[in-house]
Amino acid sequence: xxxxxxxxxxxxxxxxxxxxxxxxxxxxxxxxxxxxxxxxxxxxxxxxxxxxxxxxxxxxxxxxxxxxxxxxxxxxxxxxxxxxxxxxxxxxxxxxxxxxxxxxxxxxxxxxxxxxxxxxxxxxxxxxxxxxxxxxxxxxxxxxxxxxxxxxxxxxxxxxxxxxxxxxxxxxxxxxxxxxxxxxxxxxxxxxxxxxxxxxxxxxxxxxxxxxxxxxxxxxxxxxxxxxxxxxxxxxxxxxxxxxxxxxxxxxxxxxxxxxxxxxxxxxxxxxxxxxxxxxxxxxxxxxxxxxxxxxxxxxxxxxxxxxxxxxxxxxxxxxxxxxxxxxxxxxxxxxxxxxxxxxxxxxxxxxxxxxxxxxxxxxxxxxxxxxxxxxxxxxxxxxxxxxxxxxxxxxxxxxx
Numbered sequence: 001x002x003x004x005x006x007x008x009x010x011x012x013x014x015x016x017x018x019x020x021x022x023x024x025x026x027x028x029x030x031x032x033x034x035x036x037x038x039x040x041x042x043x044x045x046x047x048x049x050x051x052x053x054x055x056x057x058x059x060x061x062x063x064x065x066x067x068x069x070x071x072x073x074x075x076x077x078x079x080x081x082x083x084x085x086x087x088x089x090x091x092x093x094x095x096x097x098x099x100x101x102x103x104x105x106x107x108x109x110x111x112x113x114x115x116x117x118x119x120x121x122x123x124x125x126x127x128x129x130x131x132x133x134x135x136x137x138x139x140x141x142x143x144x145x146x147x148x149x150x151x152x153x154x155x156x157x158x159x160x161x162x163x164x165x166x167x168x169x170x171x172x173x174x175x176x177x178x179x180x181x182x183x184x185x186x187x188x189x190x191x192x193x194x195x196x197x198x199x200x201x202x203x204x205x206x207x208x209x210x211x212x213x214x215x216x217x218x219x220x221x222x223x224x225x226x227x228x229x230x231x232x233x234x235x236x237x238x239x240x241x242x243x244x245x246x247x248x249x250x251x252x253x254x255x256x257x258x259x260x261x262x263x264x265x266x267x268x269x270x271x272x273x274x275x276x277x278x279x280x281x282x283x284x285x286x287x288x289x290x291x292x293x294x295x296x297x298x299x300x301x302x303x304x305x306x307x308x309x310x311x312x313x314x315x316x317x318x319x320x321x322x323x324x325x326x327x328x329x330x331x332x333x334x335x336x337x338x339x340x341x342x343x344x345x346x347x348x349x350x351x352x353x354x355x356x357x358x359x360x361x362x363x364x365x366x367x368x369x370x371x372x373x374x375x376x377x378x379x380x381x382x383x384x385x386x387x388x389x390x391x392x393x394x395x396x397x398x399x400x401x
Contacts, residue, residue: 158309215325234297302330325371
């Protein structure tokens with residue numbers, strides 16, 4: 001019986017290179033980072049940093065900085081991430097999604113950027129296109145390819161800052177055109193199956209060895225929370241409009257002797273959270289340091305609102321928390337319930353249930369042995385295993401050479 005790595009190698013080693021259309025490369029690893037870094041061990045991977053999903057606001061300083069950074073990265077040509085073994089390019093584009101002239105120009109810019117990247121890497125073979133960012137849909141039709149994979153990891157049209165009609169259209173285009181479609185959540189699979197019979201559910205994996213250190217060999221407590229003496233209620237991830245700030249304020253008020261530690265970039269106004277005396281907002285912290293913070297948590301949270309976006313989300317942080325051996329209290333979204341067999345997971349349907357579950361966890365105290373056992377439950381959920389599942393399906397649907 002082949003190992004996961006051998007199964008991936010059997011499909012991708014000696015096969016076509018991969019051109020991956022995704023978002024910004026740098027930042028905390030997401031599913032696409034984990035998967036492409038693993039595939040890069042077996043074939044050449046060119047990561048195309050697809051343009052943003054919305055029109056920038058020229059009066060917004062942050063948007064202007066992003067545009068300037070886009071131009072700088074594009075001018076840099078092909079860059080290499082030596083640690084991951086893959087290469088990056090950044091095409092320029094006109095951020096007007098519905099204008100025909102803009103689509104034509106962007107298609108030319110994307111094609112030119114990809115061809116330049118492949119040429120600089122001395123790659124002559126037609127690549128396997130692997131699309132995460134749906135806004136690449138109108139630009140890839142003229143690219144030579146050995147196949148097309150669409151990996152659907154979000155309900156893109158439900159994001160508050162995206163054009164819903166445009167993103168629905170791109171999603172449908174990709175589902176119809178792809179040789180195989182992967183969906184990271186059951187709700188997303190249903191969204192994809194409206195347009196194709198080649199869609200498969202591949203849930204997220206986890207960087208298990210990285211996060212399991214929090215339970216198996218707990219690192220020292222980070223200096224910015226070393227002064228905390230009471231229970232630590234923790235969260236890490238992007239703080240955006242899908243994070244339930246009302247619920248977080250209620251949690252902080254319900255447990256005044258505890259500190260609610262929030263780690264992650266802030267993309268929305270968090271002034272309500274800053275006003276709470278026992279909420280500590282740390283901002284983004286290095287991915288390498290997250291196990292040390294997890295080891296300090298008494299309980300971890302997935303405090304999401306219920307809406308069209310979140311009912312289709314599969315939070316990577318859920319498996320990361322559980323791999324760290326943490327008790328987790330989470331909004332009872334469909335993908336949370338799908339993992340409800342995990343010993344330390346406590347889904348909650350209402351704010352009262354959420355707070356009550358936290359109370360029960362804190363009252364039970366820490367049990368290092370139980371944390372180790374809970375962490376080991378997640379060992380089979382590795383990214384390598386997910387890649388092996390996808391490799392088998394890519395091989396099944398691969399076009400004849």
